[in-house]
Structures are given as structure tokens and as C-alpha cells.
Amino acid sequence: xxxxxxxxxxxxxxxxxxxxxxxxxxxxxxxxxxxxxxxxxxxxxxxxxxxxxxxxxxxxxxxxxxxxxxxxxxxxxxxxxxxxxxxxxxxxxxxxxxxxxxxxxxxxxxxxxxxxxxxxxxxxxxxxxxxxxxxxxxxxxxxxxxxxxxxxxxxxxxxxxxxxxxxxxxxxxxxxxxxxxxx
Amino acid sequence: xxxxxxxxxxxxxxxxxxxxxxxxxxxxxxxxxxxxxxxxxxxxxxxxxxxxxxxxxxxxxxxxxxxxxxxxxxxxxxxxxxxxxxxxxxxxxxxxxxxxxxxxxxxxxxxxxxxxxxxxxxxxxxxxxxxxxxxxxxxxxxxxxxxxxxxxxxxxxxxxxxxxxxxxxxxxxxxxxxxxxxxxxx
Numbered sequence: 456x457x458x459x460x461x462x463x464x465x466x467x468x469x470x471x472x473x474x475x476x477x478x479x480x481x482x483x484x485x486x487x488x489x490x491x492x493x494x495x496x497x498x499x500x501x502x503x504x505x506x507x508x509x510x511x512x513x514x515x516x517x518x519x520x521x522x523x524x525x526x527x528x529x530x531x532x533x534x535x536x537x538x539x540x541x542x543x544x545x546x547x548x549x550x551x552x553x554x555x556x557x558x559x560x561x562x563x564x565x566x567x568x569x570x571x572x573x574x575x576x577x578x579x580x581x582x583x584x585x586x587x588x589x590x591x592x593x594x595x596x597x598x599x600x601x602x603x604x605x606x607x608x609x610x611x612x613x614x615x616x617x618x619x620x621x622x623x624x625x626x627x628x629x630x631x632x633x634x635x636x637x638x
Numbered sequence: 639x640x641x642x643x644x645x646x647x648x649x650x651x652x653x654x655x656x657x658x659x660x661x662x663x664x665x666x667x668x669x670x671x672x673x674x675x676x677x678x679x680x681x682x683x684x685x686x687x688x689x690x691x692x693x694x695x696x697x698x699x700x701x702x703x704x705x706x707x708x709x710x711x712x713x714x715x716x717x718x719x720x721x722x723x724x725x726x727x728x729x730x731x732x733x734x735x736x737x738x739x740x741x742x743x744x745x746x747x748x749x750x751x752x753x754x755x756x757x758x759x760x761x762x763x764x765x766x767x768x769x770x771x772x773x774x775x776x777x778x779x780x781x782x783x784x785x786x787x788x789x790x791x792x793x794x795x796x797x798x799x800x801x802x803x804x805x806x807x808x809x810x811x812x813x814x815x816x817x818x819x820x821x822x823x824x
Contacts, residue, residue: 473661477680478808480662481687487654488692492705495647499655501736502760509760516761527767537648542739544652549740551653552660562746565667565732567675582730583748587738587755588762590727594735595763596770597720598710601734602655604721605685608710610693612785612796615712619721624674626725631674634729 473556488610497537498611500603501545502594504538507531571635656740665740667732667749674729679811686804690797697793707784714778716770731755 484499491499510528513521522528553559564579572578594600597619599608605623608616662684663669672678699705728734731752733741738756741749763770786793 473663475661477662477683478687480658480664481684482691483658484655484684484688485691485693485695487651487658488688489695489699491651492696492708493699495651496705496708497648498708499651501739505735505756506760506764509757510764512757513761513764517765525764525767526771527764535645537644540645540648541652541655544649544654545656545659545736545739546743547649548653548656548658549660549665550656550743552657553744556661558660558744560745562667563748565671565746565748567668567671568732579748580751583732583752584755584758586727586729586731587752587757588727588759589723590731590733591735591756591759592763593720593723593725593727593759595720595760596774597717597724598713600724600736601685601728602736604710604717606688606692607708609685609689610696611707611709612693612793613707613709613712614780614783614785614788615710615714615717617785618712618714618717619724622718622721623725623728626722627674627729628676630726630729631671635671635675 473552473558484606485610488607491607495537497541498603498607499541500538500599500607501542502591502600502603503531504536504542505591506595507533507536507539508542567635655736656743659737659740660744665733665737665744665746667741667746670734670737671729671732679808679815683808683811686808690801690804693800694797697797707782709782709784712780712783713775714780716774716777719774727759 488499491497506527510522510525510533513528550559563576564574568579568582572582590600597604598615599605599619601623604613604616604619609620659665662680664681664684669678669680673681696705700707724734731738733749733752735756738749738753742753780788785791786796
């Protein structure tokens with residue numbers, strides 16, 4: 456009887472976190488890449504489609520004429536193509552996993568941030584917003600992100616993508632060291 | 639039928655990708671920050687395995703004529719500058735663009751706030767594009783080159799080296815992590 460209860464409690468607790476091996480997940484993403492290349496001719500990527508969608512948000516800010524005549528958006532206009540639907544799929548899949556595994560939870564300030572910078576939601580939101588600006592500007596300048604350059608470009612042994620990986624990790628290590636240095 | 643597949647196909651691909659990111663815990667800001675602090679190697683484990691497994695498969699698919707390469711331009715200065723900004727942004731934000739989209743769907747409000755920042759970043763890039771194109775993108779631009787092209791070392795050797803290097807590195811990481819767990823437990 457006691458053992459039965461233990462098993463049930465154990466299972467419930469286990470369901471609250473995910474036990475998938477990161478190697479299994481990585482192999483899954485690798486195999487997904489095979490399908491993306493051979494089945495769709497469109498490697499995994501996020502930020503190209505993200506910029507197309509961003510043009511929608513730019514309309515109320517800089518006006519529809521300015522968006523229409525912008526040379527960057529002329530080269531990649533808003534269209535509901537493969538990349539944009541792929542983008543829509545990402546939160547759907549993550550949501551499904553979070554619900555099934557019981558890992559969905561509201562997070563305003565993550566633990567690592569709280570330990571270093573305290574519980575202020577405002578402070579965290581400002582940092583996330585500024586970080587978001589910098590990361591997307593960098594991604595567009597480099598021509599891709601962790602997915603498009605890091606994984607899709609890395610697996611093609613592209614020179615551009617390995618340069619991206621090296622510089623991105625080196626800078627990240629340096630900034631992280633500065634940011635999390637004990638004051 | 640074709641039009642249904644042209645939506646359902648990428649939607650399903652994205653959903654599988656998002657599902658895997660969440661299952662792999664890389665939609666967690668803590669996991670990403672701790673990778674850069676060298677306290678948690680989940681991000682490198684996922685990316686390294688994806689590159690080796692994906693790369694060997696794609697190499698075979700290219701060799702058998704089932705796909706081609708989609709290599710991004712090696713605009714060396716732009717890529718280096720962009721990657722440096724990306725590294726800064728990733729540590730401050732705590733996510734990369736893809737994992738952020740997954741994190742928003744699993745309840746991270748600050749990831750959603752950062753996504754508005756990403757929209758601003760994309761708009762700023764579009765507004766500065768003419769200048770960037772004229773002054774940065776064209777500097778030291780080597781085109782769509784691959785490491786085997788510029789080194790003369792064939793693909794097979796690259797992947798053998800990558801697989802062995804990643805394997806050895808991950809074995810070392812796993813044994814250090816096991817040691818740390820034993821120390822904590824005992």
C-alpha cells in the first residue's frame with residue numbers, strides 16, 4: 456500500500472519536469488533538419504521570417520509609405536510563406552509540450568536574474584526589452600540566429616555560420632562574466 | 639491540397655521544433671544564462687548533437703541529389719559584428735529568437751516583453767539597411783563559402799573530427815557533472 460502511494464507520488468512529481476536527454480532532443484532537431492532540407496528546401500530559421508512580420512508593426516510607427524519604400528522590406532516583403540508559418544508553429548509546439556509535461560508556469564523574473572539583480576519586475580522587463588532590440592539587430596546584421604546560422608548553417612559547414620558561432624559564444628561568455636560578477 | 643500543405647507543412651515543422659526546444663529545456667532563461675556561465679551545458683549538448691546528426695544526414699542528402707546547400711553569405715565584418723551584438727543580446731535577454739517564441743508559449747512574460755524589443759530591433763535594422771549595405775555588408779565579403787571549400791579538407795573529415803571532438807567534450811562534461819552530483823549527494 457505504502458509502495459503504491461510512493462509510486463503515484465513519484466510519477467506525479469516526475470510529470471512536473473522533463474527528463475528527455477538533451478542529446479535526444481539535439482538528434483531530433485538534426486533529423487528535423489533533414490526533412491527541412493530534403494522535404495521543403497527551407498532550412499530551420501527564425502529571424503528572416505521575424506523581420507517580415509516586423510514590417511506589420513512598423514506600419515503604425517513609421518507609416519505605410521515608409522515601409523513600402525524601405526529597401527530592406529522591398530527585398531523581403533511581408534508574405535505568408537514557409538518561414539512565417541514555421542514561426543507560428545514554434546509557440547504551438549512549445550505550448551503543447553509545456554501543457555503535456557506540466558512545465559507551463561508564469562515567469563516574470565527568472566531565478567538566475569533574481570539571484571543577481573533582485574526581484575524587480577520592472578528592471579527585468581527593461582533588460583529583456585533592450586536585450587531583444589540588440590539581439591534582433593545583431594541577428595539581421597549577421598544574417599541569421601542560433602537556428603539559421605548556428606544549427607542550419609553550422610551543419611552545412613558554412614564559413615559564415617562558424618564565424619557566427621565562435622563570435623557569439625565568445626561575446627556571450629565575456630558579457631555573462633561581467634554581468635554576473637559579484638558586485 | 640498544395641495550398642493546405644504549404645501551410646500545414648511549415649506549421650507542423652515549427653511545432654515539432656518548438657516541442658523539441660521545450661522538451662530540451664532550452665526555452666528556459668535559467669538554462670541559457672547558465673550555459674554562458676558554464677554551469678549548465680544543455681544548450682551546447684542540444685546544438686552540438688543537432689549539428690553532427692543534421693550535418694551528416696544533409697551531407698548524404700546532398701550527395702544523393704535529394705537537396706542542395708543553402709549557405710549564408712560570408713560577409714565577414716557584418717557577421718562578426720552581428721554575432722557580437724547577438725551574444726550581448728542573448729545574455730541580457732536570456733533567450734535567442736527561436737527559444738524566446740517557445741518561452742512565451744510556456745508562460746514567460748519577460749520573454750514576451752523582449753519580443754517587442756526584437757520587433758524594434760528588426761525595424762531599426764530595416765531603417766539602417768541602406769547605410770549598412772553600403773558600408774558593412776560589402777566589407778570582406780567572401781560569398782557563400784563552406785569550410786571544405788576554403789580549406790580543401792573534405793566533408794567526411796570535418797564531420798569525423800566534429801563527431802569525435804563533440805563526443806570527447808560531452809563525455810568530459812558528463813563525467814564532471816556526475817562527479818559534482820556525487821559530491822553534492824555525499
